[in-house]
Each structure stands twice: as structure tokens, then as C-alpha cells.
Amino acid sequence: xxxxxxxxxxxxxxxxxxxxxxxxxxxxxxxxxxxxxxxxxxxxxxxxxxxxxxxxxxxxxxxxxxxxxxxxxxxxxxxxxxxxxxxxxxxxxxxxxxxxxxxxxxxxxxxxxxxxxxxxxxxxxxxxxxxxxxxxxxxxxxxxxxxxxxxxxxxxxxxxxxxxxxxxxxxxxxxxxxxxxxxxxxxxxxxxxxxxxxxxxxxxxxx
Amino acid sequence: xxxxxxxxxxxxxxxxxxxxxxxxxxxxxxxxxxxxxxxxxxxxxxxxxxxxxxxxxxxxxxxxxxxxxxxxxxxxxxxxxxxxxxxxxxxxxxxxxxxxxxxxxxxxxxxxxxxxxxxxxxxxxxxxxxxxxxxxxxxxxxxxxxxxxxxxxxxxxxxxxxxxxxxxxxxxxxxxxxx
Numbered sequence: 001x002x003x004x005x006x007x008x009x010x011x012x013x014x015x016x017x018x019x020x021x022x023x024x025x026x027x028x029x030x031x032x033x034x035x036x037x038x039x040x041x042x043x044x045x046x047x048x049x050x051x052x053x054x055x056x057x058x059x060x061x062x063x064x065x066x067x068x069x070x071x072x073x074x075x076x077x078x079x080x081x082x083x084x085x086x087x088x089x090x091x092x093x094x095x096x097x098x099x100x101x102x103x104x105x106x107x108x109x110x111x112x113x114x115x116x117x118x119x120x121x122x123x124x125x126x127x128x129x130x131x132x133x134x135x136x137x138x139x140x141x142x143x144x145x146x147x148x149x150x151x152x153x154x155x156x157x158x159x160x161x162x163x164x165x166x167x168x169x170x171x172x173x174x175x176x177x178x179x180x181x182x183x184x185x186x187x188x189x190x191x192x193x194x195x196x197x198x199x200x201x202x203x204x205x206x207x
Numbered sequence: 208x209x210x211x212x213x214x215x216x217x218x219x220x221x222x223x224x225x226x227x228x229x230x231x232x233x234x235x236x237x238x239x240x241x242x243x244x245x246x247x248x249x250x251x252x253x254x255x256x257x258x259x260x261x262x263x264x265x266x267x268x269x270x271x272x273x274x275x276x277x278x279x280x281x282x283x284x285x286x287x288x289x290x291x292x293x294x295x296x297x298x299x300x301x302x303x304x305x306x307x308x309x310x311x312x313x314x315x316x317x318x319x320x321x322x323x324x325x326x327x328x329x330x331x332x333x334x335x336x337x338x339x340x341x342x343x344x345x346x347x348x349x350x351x352x353x354x355x356x357x358x359x360x361x362x363x364x365x366x367x368x369x370x371x372x373x374x375x376x377x378x379x380x381x382x383x384x385x386x
Contacts, residue, residue, distance in 0.1 A: 006382050012331050013350040021242040025256055026234055032264040 110183065125171040133169060230270055233279050234263060240280065240352060241287045247347040248291035249298070250332065258294050262287040277361055284362050288344055334384045342377040345370055 127133060140148045241262055246255035266273060266283055273279040335343060348359045356374070360367040 005385060006378050009331060009334060009381055009385060010346070010350060010378075012327065013335060013346065016328065016331060017243050017247055017347070017350050019243060019246055019252065019255075021238055021256055021259065022252070025238055025242065025260065028256065028260045029234055029238075029263040032260055033267050036264060036268075 106183075124174045124176065126174050127169055128172050129170045226270060226274075229274060230267055233266075233270075233276070236276070237280050237283055238263070241283050243351045244284055244287045244347065245291045245294075247335075247351075248288070248295050254294065254298075255291070258291045259287055262290055281362050281364055284348070292340070330385075334381055337384055338377055338380055342373050342380065345373045346377045346381075349374065 137147070142148055238259065241259040242255055245258040245262075246252065249255050249258060262283055265286055266279065270279075273282050335346065338346065344363065345359060348354050348362055349356075354362070356367050356370050360370045363370065
């Protein structure tokens with residue numbers, strides 16, 4: 001292979017590269033430029049939208065928890081969680097609201113308890129025939145200490161008067177008076193109670 | 208104040224209009240160059256047009272820095288070359304994922320009726336593709352639009368001596384490959 005052959009290859013390359021773009025080439029470039037300028041003209045809209053969303057999220061995360069802790073400015077129930085949830089959804093990178101909530105002090109708890117409605121009391125029920133139920137259970141205990149099964153299919157039939165325990169259980173609701181915590185120094189119990197001092201205790205022992 | 212704003216706005220529109228007109232001139236002047244540079248790598252007319260159009264769109268973004276003709280063409284050639292290389296790499300990755308049956312017909316030889324001619328073309332591109340990038344671009348630019356060593360040196364922003372030595376090296380490698 002000589003230089004002549006290399007020249008042939010280079011000539012072939014020249015021939016292969018003697019291609020021209022289609023007549024629509026320039027139109028394609030212009031179309032791209034139009035699309036690009038349209039996209040560029042839209043950036044202020046996106047920027048303003050993003051900024052507004054960021055401000056709203058910041059407001060929701062920083063100011064709403066503070067308002068919740070003030071009795072007079074408390075929003076209706078259910079509103080704050082929705083707003084905080086929306087803010088969290090729109091800006092996941094911002095720290096959760098729990099981190100921005102100030103620490104609860106006894107004064108704050110007291111104020112909140114005074115302003116918010118009392119929660120519904122839980123209904124407590126107790127067995128009123130506990131003695132009877134225990135007797136029945138004791139009657140089922142075998143000498144080995146195991147409890148005889150009565151509801152299992154194929155097992156021996158229950159003894160007379162040996163009805164299922166659960167259906168015989170009688171329960172009744174128990175009302176518990178709400179516990180009221182009075183703050184110290186405001187008519188609470190402790191300041192009015194007599195104080196027992198060490199020397200009085202020692203005197204009692206001596207007697 | 209109102210007159211000043213009006214004057215500034217008029218000047219801005221004039222500058223924008225001037226830039227657009229100048230860009231149109233560059234587009235007409237350099238579209239074939241960019242297209243051929245892209246074609247030397249991607250070997251498909253449609254793909255080469257896409258790559259060259261992309262390069263022009265990028266050139267327009269910084270056209271205020273590229274108003275000089277030679278500077279514009281040099282920047283355009285380098286950008287087109289880079290984009291075409293990227294395109295080819297992406298194409299190879301796609302092709303490796305696709306069915307091997309689709310790859311049996313080389314894209315560069317589609318539509319050529321003569322088998323001998325097809326074989327010759329395949330060997331040519333195989334040899335050109337085997338060259339390192341720094342030598343290949345010199346050979347390709349030398350084969351486009353009758354560019355001289357000086358033209359290639361201007362386009363690549365390199366000394367003429369460097370271009371000459373690269374051309375020599377490329378010819379040597381081609382001769383070795385075609386032996």
C-alpha cells in the first residue's frame with residue numbers, strides 16, 4: 001500500500017462527505033430557536049410560582065404551630081393539620097413541623113386545657129359477679145392444675161350448671177370523677193395541710 | 208424619562224434584530240459545514256441534521272460572544288463534533304439493547320445498490336473510525352469544502368504545524384490499516 005492508495009482513501013472520504021443538508025434544515029433550526037425562546041420567556045412564571053409556594057410552606061410550618069399554642073388565635077379543629085399536611089406535601093425538603101413547635105410548659109398546658117373542650121370520658125366496665133365467675137373457673141381446674149376445655153368439639157360435655165363463662169359475665173360501667181389538678185398556691189391541698197417536721201416525728205417515737 | 212425608556216427599548220429591539228440577522232447569515236454560511244461534520248460521525252442524514260440543528264441552537268444562546276465569523280465557525284465545528292460523538296455513543300448503547308437482527312445491516316450502507324461500492328464505503332469508514340479523535344477531526348475537516356491546513360488550524364484553534372503533523376500521522380495510520 002503506497003501514498004497513492006492513502007490519497008485514494010482521502011478522496012473517497014471527500015466524496016463521501018459531499019452531502020448537503022435538506023432544504024428544511026434552516027427551518028428546523030429556527031423552529032428550535034422559537035421553542036427555546038418560548039421556554040425562556042416562561043421562566044419568570046415558574047420562578048414566581050415556586051417562590052410563592054416556598055413562602056406559603058414556610059408560613060404554614062413556622063407560624064401556624066405558634067398560633068395553635070395561643071388560646072385566642074386557635075384555628076378551628078382539623079384546619080391546622082390540613083394546612084401543615086399541604087405544606088409538607090408541597091415542600092418535602094423543609095424540616096417537619098414538630099421540630100419548630102416550642103417546648104410545652106406547665107403554663108401553656110394549663111392555658112390550652114382551659115381553652116380546649118374536655119375530651120370525651122372513656123367508658124370503663126368492670127365485672128360485677130367476679131366471685132361467681134372465679135368459682136366456675138375453679139370448678140374446671142383439674143387435679144394436675146390444667147383447665148378443662150368445654151367448647152372444643154369432641155370434648156366431653158360440660159357439667160351441669162357449667163355454662164360458658166363469657167356469656168354469664170355481667171359488666172357494668174363505672175363512673176370515675178375527673179381528676180382536677182389545682183396549681184400550687186391557688187387553693188391547692190398542700191399549703192393547707194399541716195407540715196410534719198422531723199423533730200415532731202422524733203418526739204412521737206420517744207413517747 | 209419617557210423618551211429615554213423609548214430610546215432604550217428601540218435600541219434593544221434594534222440590537223435583537225441585528226443579532227437575528229447576523230445569525231441568519233451565519234446559519235446560511237455554516238450549515239453545510241456543521242452538517243458534514245455531524246455526518247462524518249453519525250452517517251445518517253436525518254441524525255446529522257438533528258445534531259447540527261442542536262449545535263446551532265446552542266450557538267444562538269451565546270451568539271453575542273460569537274459574532275466574529277471565524278470564531279463562530281470554530282466554535283460550531285467543535286460543538287457539532289462533541290454532540291455527534293455523544294449521539295453516536297448513545298446510539299451504540301441503544302443498538303446494543305435492541306434486537307441483534309436490526310443490527311445486521313450497517314446503517315451507513317443502507318440504500319446503496321452496488322455491493323462493491325458498499326464494501327469500499329464500509330472499509331473507508333472503518334479506517335476513519337479507527338483513527339484517534341484528534342487525528343480523525345483533522346482528516347475530516349481537511350476533506351470538507353476543500354479546507355487547507357490554514358483553514359483547519361483556524362477551525363481547531365491550533366497552530367498550523369500541529370495540524371500538519373497530525374495529518375501526516377493520520378496518513379501513516381491509514382496506510383498501516385489499509386495494508
